[in-house]
Amino acid sequence: MIQVENLTKTFDHFTAVKDISFHVDAGEIFAFLGPNGAGKTTTIKMLTTLLRPTSGRIHLDGFDPWVRQREARQSFGIVFQDPSLDSEQTAYENMELHGILYHVPHRVRAERIETLLRLFELWERRGDYVKTFSGGMKRRLEIARGFLHTPKILFLDEPTLGLDPQSRNQLWTHVKAINEKEKTTVFLTTHYMDEADRVAHRIAIMDHGAIVAIGTSAELRARTSTDSLEGAFLALTGTSLRDESASSTDNLRRFAQMWQRR
Amino acid sequence: MGAIYIMWLRELKRYVRSRAQIVVSLGQPALYLLALGYGFGPVFAKAGAGNYLQFMAPGVMGMTVLFSSVFSGMAMLWDRQFGFLKETLVAPVPRLHIMLGRTLGGATVAIIQGLLILVVCLIAGFRPHLWIAIPASFVFVAMIAIVFAALGASIGSVIQDMQGFQLLMNFLVMPIFFLSGALYPLSNLPRVLTWITHADPLSYGIDGLRGVLIGSWQFSFALDLAILAVLAAAFLSVSAWLFSRIQL
16 A cells, blocks of 8 residues: 655755655554654655655555645545644534545535544534644544545554543544554554554554664564563664754744743 | 635634634724824815825725735744644645635635725715725725735745744835825825835725725726736735645
C-alpha cells in the first residue's frame, strides 16, 4: 500500500530524513517509533503531499502522490500532530465540511458521520462547538473525521500526545476496531513504546533521520537480545537526550496564549 | 464547487455567530462618522465645500468594507495557528477552490458590514442624491470587498506571525485608508500626495461610492470600475498563486 525508496529531505544545512526505504502492506498497522526530532513528522509530511522530498520515490496505493496529488489525497486520511479542527464550528459541522471537501456523496454522508460519531462516543455532543471539547474529545473527533471518506490509508502523527491513559487506551481500541472492520491501512508515529507494542503489526525505529531497524516487536527484541521493546529501543537509539528548537508555529501559539490571558 | 460553497458558508457562519464582534466592528466607523462628521462639519461648510457628513459617509462605508475584507483574508493567520488551515490544504480539491470560497466569503461579510454602516449613516443624517443610488452603490461596495479580500488573502498566505500582521496593519492598511480620499477631497493636494492617492486602489472605490451616492466625481464611473476590476483579477491571481505554494 505504501512504498518508499531512498527518501531524503534536506533543509538548508540540515538533513531531516536520510535515505529511508520501507513498505507497508494493505490492512497493516505500521508504527514509526523514534525520539523527538528523529524525522517522523517530516516523513509523514512527505508521504501526505505537504512537503516536497529532496529526493527519493514514494508510491501510495500504486501512484506517486506528487504526480497525482488529488487522487493521492482522496485515498488517505491524516490526523496531524497538532489540532486541525475548526473550533468555532460544531463537531457535526466539522465532519460535514470534511465530507464535502473529500467528495463524500450527500446520501452516504449523514449516515457515515452518525456511525463514526457514535463509534467514537461523540454523537451526544455533535451540536456543541469544538472549542468546548476536552483534549481527548478533540482527538477522537479528528480521528473519526480522518475515517469519514473511507480512506485506504490513515496517517496518525503522534495521535495520543498529551492524552491521559484512559483516552489513549480508548482511542487505540477504536482505531483497531476500524482497521479490522474496514481493512484501513494505518501508519502511525509515536514515541510511546507501549502503544507501538500493543497496536502495531510492524514497527520501524527511526533516529537522526534514518531507520535503524524494522520488524515486529518480537523481532526487534530478539535482535537486540532485550526483553522489552523499550530495551530494544534504547539499545538501538542510545540514551542521550534530544533537543528540538521551537518552530515558528510554536512561537505564534505561545504569543496567542499570552494575548488571550490578558 | 462544493468546496467553494462550504468555505464560503464557513466565513458567513463565523460572522453571524460573533455578534459582539459585529457591534465592535461597526463601532469604529460610527465613531469616525460622529466625531469627524459632526466635528469637521462647520469648518468644511465655512470653506464652502458643503455638508461634510454627506461627503464623508461614502468614505466611512468604504473604510468599513476595507477593514472587514482585509481582516477576513488575514484571518488565515489564525487558521494557520489553530491548525484548521492544514485540513483544507491536504483536501483533494484544487486549492484555488478553497481560496475562492474563503475570499468570496470574506467579501460577502464585508458587503453585509457595508450595508449595516450605510444604515448607520442614514440614521446619522446622510441622504443620497437619489434613492436608486443605494442599490447602485453596491457595485462599488462589492468591488472594494473583492479587491481587498483578495489582497488580505495574499497577505494571509505569506505572513506567519503576529508581528508581520501588526507591521502590515500599520504600514499598509492604515495608509490605504488615510490616503484614499475617504476623509478629504483629493483635489488641490500637494503634488506628491496626489501621486500617492492616485496609486491607492481604495481611492477609486471611494470615488465610485461617492460619485454614485452624492453625484460628486473625482475620476469617472468607467475609470473607477475598470481599475477595480483589473485589480480584483490581479489580486485574486496573486492570492491563488501564493496559497497554492503554502507548505507546512
